[in-house]
């Protein structure tokens with residue numbers, strides 16, 4: 001089709017975790033657990049639900065283009081200024097805006113191979129040259145990424161913690177890496193799982209050092225349970241934010257998403273419950289998986305990635321779990337065919353997953 005540029009024609013479709021309704025239909029199941037997309041099994045923040053419900057009658061109005069209330073609240077919470085905050089339709093919405101804002105024709109990007117698919121999709125759709133650097137022991141290889149920097153490099157993307165491996169870059173590693181990155185290169189630090197990771201001693205909470213060429217991305221999708229709503233935020237130098245604000249879709253995020261974000265930020269009880277569920281669930285799954293002899297990768301996020309001895313075996317396990325009504329994520333689409341990622345769910349979900357796996361093994 002001559003209308004479509006070759007780099008778009010060559011893109012593969014994004015393959016998400018299977019939806020619950022589809023699995024119910026396909027296997028005639030009345031109950032299905034979805035542990036495939038690192039969502040929050042507790043549901044959305046109750047305060048956000050209440051606020052959204054109260055907003056419904058105002059949906060004939062466009063949202064506030066400046067996102068004043070939520071940006072101010074985020075700025076106050078993180079001790080920065082509103083002009084350093086951007087909002088988007090999920091952190092992916094902001095990634096998309098970043099790619100549209102900063103890239104000149106010959107600019108190049110660098111990231112890790114087989115890391116977060118969302119960024120891969122957006123980067124590939126830009127038609128720019130991208131250096132995908134293989135991971136080392138399931139972690140970002142910052143040394144190799146630094147070596148790839150050339151005069152065309154404009155953006156380096158790092159998910160910290162990474163999805164799908166759950167590994168993280170330490171403060172020392174980031175500091176050393178940062179000293180090798182020219183100031184004309186923008187570093188995207190994607191901290192989608194920040195709320196689960198920031199308890200770790202050497203996790204580099206990027207709010208503790210604000211550099212002019214670093215943009216931090218975070219989201220309400222995970223810890224606040226609002227993945228379906230599409231609301232995320234970013235922090236950066238005001239010169240970056242003001243230009244991103246010119247390029248982003250003016251009415252992104254939606255009115256209802258803005259309202260939910262403000263309310264969710266006050267839902268400390270829900271956030272604490274989520275973190276506690278994740279910590280207990282992690283300990284349970286780690287213990288049970290190890291006692292089943294399943295190799296796992298230590299994770300700083302709300303999921304655990306398991307390692308199988310072949311892609312065939314991982315596919316069999318994923319499919320057999322599916323037939324039992326448990327959706328986990330085969331990592332074939334990420335480029336890790338021998339791996340299966342399981343999101344940490346409620347106590348019941350985790351238990352059903354382990355019971356099903358035990359039967360299969």
Ligand SMILES: Cc1ncc(COP(=O)(O)O)c(C=O)c1O
Pocket residue numbers: 037038089090091092093116118159160161162163190192218219220221227230231232
């Ligand atoms: C590393 C990473 N970044 C971003 C996202 C997407 O976040 P959002 O829903 O805010 O677009 C995900 C979701 O899985 C993720 O794993």
